[in-house]
Amino acid sequence: MASWRLLSIIVAAMVLLLVFEMMRRRKLREKYAAIWLLLAVLVTVLAAVPGVPEFLTNVTGIITPSNFVLFLAVGVLGLVALHLSTEVGRLEEEVRTAVEEIALQRSDLERRQRDLEERVRELGGVPGRSPVDRESSPNRAG
Amino acid sequence: MAGTVTPTDRVLIVMPALNEAGTVASVVAKVKAALPGAGVLVVDDGSTDGTSERAREAGADVARLAVNLGVGGAMRTGFRYALRNGYGVVVQVDADGQHDPEELAALLRGLDEADIMIGSRFAGKGDYKAGGPRRWAMVVLSVVMSRLAKTKLTDVTSGFKAAGPRAVALFADNYPAEYLGDTIESLVLALRGGLVVREIPVVMLERQSGTPSTSPVRSAVYLGRAGLALLLALVRRAPAADRSDAA
Numbered sequence: 001m002a003s004w005r006l007l008s009i010i011v012a013a014m015v016l017l018l019v020f021e022m023m024r025r026r027k028l029r030e031k032y033a034a035i036w037l038l039l040a041v042l043v044t045v046l047a048a049v050p051g052v053p054e055f056l057t058n059v060t061g062i063i064t065p066s067n068f069v070l071f072l073a074v075g076v077l078g079l080v081a082l083h084l085s086t087e088v089g090r091l092e093e094e095v096r097t098a099v100e101e102i103a104l105q106r107s108d109l110e111r112r113q114r115d116l117e118e119r120v121r122e123l124g125g126v127p128g129r130s131p132v133d134r135e136s137s138p139n140r141a142g
Numbered sequence: 143m144a145g146t147v148t149p150t151d152r153v154l155i156v157m158p159a160l161n162e163a164g165t166v167a168s169v170v171a172k173v174k175a176a177l178p179g180a181g182v183l184v185v186d187d188g189s190t191d192g193t194s195e196r197a198r199e200a201g202a203d204v205a206r207l208a209v210n211l212g213v214g215g216a217m218r219t220g221f222r223y224a225l226r227n228g229y230g231v232v233v234q235v236d237a238d239g240q241h242d243p244e245e246l247a248a249l250l251r252g253l254d255e256a257d258i259m260i261g262s263r264f265a266g267k268g269d270y271k272a273g274g275p276r277r278w279a280m281v282v283l284s285v286v287m288s289r290l291a292k293t294k295l296t297d298v299t300s301g302f303k304a305a306g307p308r309a310v311a312l313f314a315d316n317y318p319a320e321y322l323g324d325t326i327e328s329l330v331l332a333l334r335g336g337l338v339v340r341e342i343p344v345v346m347l348e349r350q351s352g353t354p355s356t357s358p359v360r361s362a363v364y365l366g367r368a369g370l371a372l373l374l375a376l377v378r379r380a381p382a383a384d385r386s387d388a389a
Contacts, residue, residue: 096215099207099211100211100215103208104205104219106205107204107223110204
């Protein structure tokens with residue numbers, strides 16, 4: 001067995017192990033793990049089954065198998081990067097919505113508090129001393 | 143179609159503010175004097191200089207964004223606030239003092255015939271000028287947007303805008319967050335949603351704070367990004383469809 005083949009199998013096995021372990025420790029979510037598991041399996045197949053890289057190389061018209069494998073790797077990594085970009089965009093949108101929501105809730109809270117204070121004042125109480133007011137009025141500015 | 147504004151529709155002035163502690167109070171006061179019945183919401187876009195406190199002292203409601211989201215995020219917050227608190231009309235006014243609150247009445251009158259009224263700096267009133275690539279970008283945008291709107295729009299990047307009830311409902315859900323989303327993409331969105339956009343000339347006051355970006359490099363970058371924003375806005379799918387497959 002060619003030594004590059006052995007190396008490929010070892011690397012693929014390590015990726016499989018790593019992904020599995022990260023999933024087990026809940027550090028990797030299933031939908032991302034799927035991509036990496038698939039990749040690890042693909043690398044294993046390319047490495048372990050002798051004719052596959054040569055066959056695919058001939059089919060695509062690329063001259064050396066190593067070039068084909070590198071080409072494949074670049075393509076796959078590009079797709080992964082693209083996928084991560086869309087995920088980041090989605091996360092940004094979620095953060096944005098959450099931040100807006102917090103701002104609105106806080107504004108609402110402040111207004112209710114003002115209304116309450118006014119009401120207490122109307123009723124002859126001492127608004128500044130109410131426990132609710134004391135607890136929530138420290139300066140919120142960050 | 144348009145003309146859905148009734149005299150009973152409450153008006154909300156939304157002021158996106160980023161580090162405008164020096165001017166926000168006076169702008170709030172002027173707006174309140176010009177439109178005594180209107181609500182004023184200052185959306186503090188993550189300021190670090192006490193903008194929220196100054197605005198609150200001046201009698202405005204304040205929504206403070208914990209993270210800087212840009213004008214788009216600030217405005218969507220304003221539109222949501224309007225929808226939840228029963229305001230039918232939203233007017234965007236900059237907190238740096240360059241929009242003249244005296245023009246508010248004219249802007250609001252325009253909502254009788256349109257869903258969105260733009261206060262234009264280039265429509266003949268006042269002597270606001272922009273030069274170089276920034277000016278070209280504005281001309282290109284104005285030509286394209288005028289064609290889309292089927293009316294003459296001379297200043298599509300103006301931040302002085304009034305939105306009627308239909309526009310408020312649309313924007314509360316889908317106000318774009320991206321660069322120039324608050325100007326170009328939001329207008330394209332409104333036009334594609336069948337809303338009517340018109341403009342009136344306004345005088346732009348000197349900014350009380352901040353300096354406009356005028357270096358040639360920045361203007362060129364602006365030109366490129368504006369073009370990209372316009373292109374994206376035009377080819378994008380409607381946001382409602384976007385959301386259904388975003389899961």
